[in-house]
Amino acid sequence: MKRICLGLCMLICLSAKSSPVYELLERIDPGASQKFKIELSEGEPDFFELDQAGEKVVVRGNNYVSIATGINWYLKYYAGIHLSWNGMQAKLPAVLPPVKEKERREASLKYxxxxxxxxxxxxxxxxxxxxxxxxxxxxxxxxxxxxxxxxxxxxxxxxxxxxxxxxxxxxxxxxxxxxxxxxxxxxxxxxxxxxxxxxxxxxxxxxxxxxxxxxxxxxxxxxxxxxxxxxxxxxxxxxxxxxxxxxxxxxxxxxxxxxxxxxxxxxxxxxxxxxxxxxxxxxxxxxxxxxxxxxxxxxxxxxxxxxxxxxxxxxxxxxxxxxxxxxxxxxxxxxxxxxxxxxxxxxxxxxxxxxxxxxxxxxxxxxxxxxxxxxxxxxxxxxxxxxxxxxxxxxxxxxxxxxxxxxxxxxxxxxxxxxxxxxxxxxxxxxxxxxxxxxxxxxxxxxxxxxxxxRYGKDDPRLQQAWQILGKAAYNCPVVQEGTTESVFCARPAEEISGASSWGTSELYYAPEESKKVAALFLEVSEQYKGNNNFEYDLTDIMRQALADKGNVLQKKITEAYRLKDETAFRNLSREFLQLILWQDTLLATRPEFRLGTWLERAKAKGETEEEKRLYEWNARVQITTWGNRQAADKGGLRDYSHREWAGLLKDFYYPRWKAYFDLLEKRLAGEETEDIDWYAFEEPWTLKNKVYASAPEGNIIDVAPLVFREVFGQ
Known part of the structure; x- marks a missing residue:
C-alpha cells in the first residue's frame, strides 16, 4: 500500500513539474519555477490557495488556470510585481516574500x-x-x-x-x-x-x-x-x-x-x-x-x-x-x-x-x-x-x-x-x-x-494621489458613450468636432486640468522609477492624455477665433495646435506600444513575398484610417472609426490633415473663395504608401516627458 501511495505521489509531482504553469513561470523569469511549488487539487468551484513550504511559495488549485491566477495574485499582492500587456516578464527576488498565512480564494462564478x-x-x-x-x-x-x-x-x-x-x-x-x-x-x-x-x-x-x-x-x-x-x-x-x-x-x-x-x-x-x-x-x-x-x-x-x-x-x-x-x-x-x-x-x-x-x-x-x-x-x-x-x-x-x-x-x-x-x-x-x-x-x-x-512595486504617496484623481476623472465616466473621449488630433478637421469617429465623442466629462495634474504628479517622482516598465508606460499614457485634453480645448478656441475673424489669434492658436500634435508624436515615439511601426511591421512580417507584404500593409493602413472604400468611409460612417493616437500616424497623417484645413481657413479669412477639401481623396493616398516606420523606441520617456511638459504647459 505504501508503494502505491509513493508511486501516486511521484506521478502527481511529475505531472505538476511538466505542467504548463512551470513553463509559464520560466517565461516570466528563467529559474522562477524553482521558487514555487505547484499543487493540483480536486475541488469545486474553481479555487486557488497561497501557502508556504520552506522558502518556496505554494500555489495550489483545482486546474491550471486557477493555479496561474493564484500565481498572478501572489505576484501582485505579495511580491509587488504586476505583469501586463506592456510587459510579461519580470525579475523575481532571489527569495520570494513568504505567505505568512494561507490564503484561499474561490471563484463565485464558473466562466x-x-x-x-x-x-x-x-x-x-x-x-x-x-x-x-x-x-x-x-x-x-x-x-x-x-x-x-x-x-x-x-x-x-x-x-x-x-x-x-x-x-x-x-x-x-x-x-x-x-x-x-x-x-x-x-x-x-x-x-x-x-x-x-x-x-x-x-x-x-x-x-x-x-x-x-x-x-x-x-x-x-x-x-x-x-x-x-x-x-x-x-x-x-x-x-x-x-x-x-x-x-x-x-x-x-x-x-x-x-x-x-x-x-x-x-x-x-x-x-x-x-x-x-x-x-x-x-x-x-x-x-x-x-x-x-x-x-x-x-x-x-x-x-x-x-x-x-x-x-x-x-x-x-x-x-x-x-x-x-x-x-x-x-x-x-x-x-x-x-x-x-x-x-x-x-x-x-x-x-x-x-x-x-x-x-x-x-x-x-x-x-x-x-x-x-x-x-x-x-x-x-x-x-x-x-x-x-x-x-x-x-x-x-x-x-x-x-x-x-x-x-x-x-x-x-x-x-x-x-x-x-x-x-x-x-x-x-x-x-x-x-x-x-x-x-x-x-x-x-x-x-x-x-x-x-x-503596479509600481511600492506604495508611493504621489502615485496613490495620482490614481485617486484618475479614479474620479478618466475612470469615472458618468455617461454612456462608445469608449474613450476621442482626441481631436485624430478627427477629420471641422469647425465643430463632435468626435473623431462617427459614433464616438470628443466631449470631456472631467476638467482637462485633472489629467495635467496627474501628469505633474508622475513627473515629480519619475527619476525614482527610471527602468520601471509599468511606470514608464503609464507616464507615457498620462502625458499623452494631458496633451490630447489640451488639444480638445484648444481646437474650440481656434474655431472661436476663426468665427470672430481674428486672424492673429487664429494663426497663433492653429500653429500651437499643430505643434502640439508634433510634441505628441515625439512623446509617443518613446514606447513601441504607441508606435505605428509596431502595427505595420507585424503586418508585413505575415507576408512571404513582396506582393503579400504590400497587401497586408495596405490592410493595416486602411483599417486605422479610411477603414473602407469611399462609400463605406463617408456614407457608411466608418472613416477614423479605428483611429489610433500613435507616433508616425500623428506626424504623417493627422498633422497634414489639420495643416491643410488651417491653410484653407486662413485663405478664407484673407477673403479667398475656396472649395471644401475632399477628405477621402486627401486620405486615401497615405493608405497606398510604403514608407517604413520603425517599431524600436526613440528616446526615454523619463527624459522626454519633462521637456514636453514644460514646452506645452510652461511649467
Whole structure:
C-alpha cells in the first residue's frame, strides 16, 4: 500500500513539474519555477490557495488556470510585481516574500470569457506565435477559462466553398482580408481587404494549431465560430438554392442568409462542422450571431431558425453550447425563448454601459433579461482599438454585485472582457477579472490602493494621489458613450468636432486640468522609477492624455477665433495646435506600444513575398484610417472609426490633415473663395504608401516627458 501511495505521489509531482504553469513561470523569469511549488487539487468551484513550504511559495488549485491566477495574485499582492500587456516578464527576488498565512480564494462564478470578434482584427490581425504565447499566458494568469478562437478559421470556409464548387477567384471575392475578417465572421461584409493568398490560409491554420494546443494545455475552452446560414451573396445563382439578401452594412454587401428550414442548410452545416473538426477538432462552445447589427429578418421564422441552427450544432457535438452576443436587437426574443436553457450562453456585451440583463437604468433594459438563459457580465470598454484613458469603475463594480443579487442573476455564469481592441487601459481589465474572486463588495478607492502598489512595486504617496484623481476623472465616466473621449488630433478637421469617429465623442466629462495634474504628479517622482516598465508606460499614457485634453480645448478656441475673424489669434492658436500634435508624436515615439511601426511591421512580417507584404500593409493602413472604400468611409460612417493616437500616424497623417484645413481657413479669412477639401481623396493616398516606420523606441520617456511638459504647459 505504501508503494502505491509513493508511486501516486511521484506521478502527481511529475505531472505538476511538466505542467504548463512551470513553463509559464520560466517565461516570466528563467529559474522562477524553482521558487514555487505547484499543487493540483480536486475541488469545486474553481479555487486557488497561497501557502508556504520552506522558502518556496505554494500555489495550489483545482486546474491550471486557477493555479496561474493564484500565481498572478501572489505576484501582485505579495511580491509587488504586476505583469501586463506592456510587459510579461519580470525579475523575481532571489527569495520570494513568504505567505505568512494561507490564503484561499474561490471563484463565485464558473466562466471568465475573453474576446470580441473585433479584437481579432483591431488588435490581433497580424500577431505571430510569440505575441500569442504572451497573450495566452496573460489570459491564464487572469483566470480566463473560455475564449473566442477565430485565428485561421477562414480555412474552414475556404475548403467548404471549394466542396460546393466555388473557384479560387470566387472564394477570394467572398473571404475578407486580414484586417477585416472580424466583420466577415459577423456576416457584415464580403471580400473587403482580400483576396488572401493561399499561403495565408496555411500559415494561419498552423498558428491556430499552436494556439489551441496551448489553450487546451491550460484548460481554456475555445469558442469556435458556428454555422448560422452565411453564404456568398450570389449563392442563389451559383448553388441554385433560395437565400435571403440581408441588405447592406455601412455600404457593404452583406453575405446571403440561407433559410434554416431549407434542406440545403443541414447539408452545408454538416460540411462546415465536419471540415472544422477535421482541421481543429471539436469544441464545447460555438459562437453565432445571426442578423448582427441590423440584418433584415423580415419573413424569417426566428424561432424555427434558432432551432435549426442549434440542431446543426448539436449534430456536430451533442454537448455543445451556443454562444450569442447581446448587442442592439440581438439576441432576438423569439430565438432565445425557443431554446431550452442550458443550450445557450449569452454575452451581455456591454454590461457597464448598456446592460440587457435587467438593470432598469439601461437604455437596453429587458425586464426578464435573457429569459432564464445562462449569461455573462461583460465589459466592452474599447471601440475600434482607439487610444485613451477611459472607464466606468464604479459602474463595473456596482453593476456586477447588483447583477449577482438580482433575480435575473440566477442564471449569471461569469464575467467576460469583450473589448474591440486591447493593449490599453490595463487597470480596467485587472478590475473586471478580479470581481469573481472577491465575494465582498468593495470600492474603487480601496481597490486602487492595492493596484498602485502592485503596479509600481511600492506604495508611493504621489502615485496613490495620482490614481485617486484618475479614479474620479478618466475612470469615472458618468455617461454612456462608445469608449474613450476621442482626441481631436485624430478627427477629420471641422469647425465643430463632435468626435473623431462617427459614433464616438470628443466631449470631456472631467476638467482637462485633472489629467495635467496627474501628469505633474508622475513627473515629480519619475527619476525614482527610471527602468520601471509599468511606470514608464503609464507616464507615457498620462502625458499623452494631458496633451490630447489640451488639444480638445484648444481646437474650440481656434474655431472661436476663426468665427470672430481674428486672424492673429487664429494663426497663433492653429500653429500651437499643430505643434502640439508634433510634441505628441515625439512623446509617443518613446514606447513601441504607441508606435505605428509596431502595427505595420507585424503586418508585413505575415507576408512571404513582396506582393503579400504590400497587401497586408495596405490592410493595416486602411483599417486605422479610411477603414473602407469611399462609400463605406463617408456614407457608411466608418472613416477614423479605428483611429489610433500613435507616433508616425500623428506626424504623417493627422498633422497634414489639420495643416491643410488651417491653410484653407486662413485663405478664407484673407477673403479667398475656396472649395471644401475632399477628405477621402486627401486620405486615401497615405493608405497606398510604403514608407517604413520603425517599431524600436526613440528616446526615454523619463527624459522626454519633462521637456514636453514644460514646452506645452510652461511649467
Amino acid at each position: 471568465r470569457y475573453d474576446f470580441n470578434y473585433c479584437t481579432y482584427s483591431y488588435s490581433m490581425a497580424f500577431w505571430d506565435w510569440e505575441r500569442w504565447e504572451r497573450e495566452l499566458d496573460w489570459m491564464a494568469m487572469h483566470g480566463i477559462n473560455m475564449a473566442l478562437a477565430l485565428t485561421g478559421m477562414e480555412v474552414v470556409w475556404h475548403n467548404v466553398l471549394q466542396q460546393l464548387g466555388y473557384t479560387a477567384e470566387e472564394i477570394g471575392q467572398f473571404i475578407a482580408g486580414p484586417g477585416f475578417l472580424a466583420w466577415w465572421h459577423m456576416n457584415n461584409l464580403e471580400g473587403w481587404g482580400g483576396p488572401n493568398p493561399e499561403s495565408w490560409y496555411e500559415r494561419q491554420m498552423q498558428l491556430q494549431h499552436r494556439i489551441l494546443n496551448r489553450m487546451r494545455e491550460y484548460g481554456i475552452e475555445p469558442v469556435f465560430p458556428g454555422y448560422a446560414g452565411m453564404l456568398p451573396h450570389n449563392a442563389s445563382e451559383k448553388l441554385g438554392i433560395e437565400v435571403k439578401d440581408p441588405g447592406l452594412w455601412c455600404g457593404y454587401q452583406r453575405p446571403a442568409f440561407l433559410y434554416p428550414e431549407n434542406p440545403a442548410f443541414k447539408r452545408i452545416a454538416g460540411l462546415y462542422y465536419m471540415e472544422m473538426e477535421k482541421r481543429f477538432g471539436k469544441a464545447k462552445f460555438y459562437g453565432m450571431d445571426p442578423f448582427h447589427e441590423g440584418g433584415n429578418v423580415q419573413g424569417i421564422d426566428l424561432a424555427a431558425a434558432a432551432q435549426s441552427v442549434l440542431q446543426a450544432m448539436k449534430t456536430a457535438n451533442p454537448e455543445a453550447v451556443w454562444v450569442m452576443q447581446a448587442w442592439q436587437a440581438n439576441p432576438r426574443h423569439e430565438m432565445i425563448t425557443a431554446l431550452q436553457p442550458g443550450n445557450v450562453l449569452i454575452l451581455d456585451l456591454s454590461s457597464e454601459n448598456r446592460p440587457m440583463w435587467g438593470d432598469k437604468e439601461s437604455v437596453w433594459y429587458r425586464e426578464k433579461g435573457f429569459e432564464g438563459q445562462d449569461w455573462l457580465y461583460c465589459m466592452l470598454l474599447n471601440f475600434g482599438g482607439n487610444v485613451g484613458m477611459y472607464g466606468r469603475m464604479d459602474r463595473v463594480i456596482n453593476g456586477f454585485y447588483a447583477a449577482v443579487q438580482h433575480p435575473n442573476g440566477a442564471s449569471l455564469r461569469g464575467v467576460g472582457k469583450t473589448m474591440e481592441g486591447i493593449e490599453n487601459n490595463p487597470v480596467m481589465y485587472e478590475l473586471l477579472l478580479e470581481l469573481p474572486w472577491r465575494k465582498i463588495p468593495f470600492t474603487k478607492e480601496e481597490w486602487l490602493k492595492g493596484y498602485v502598489k502592485a
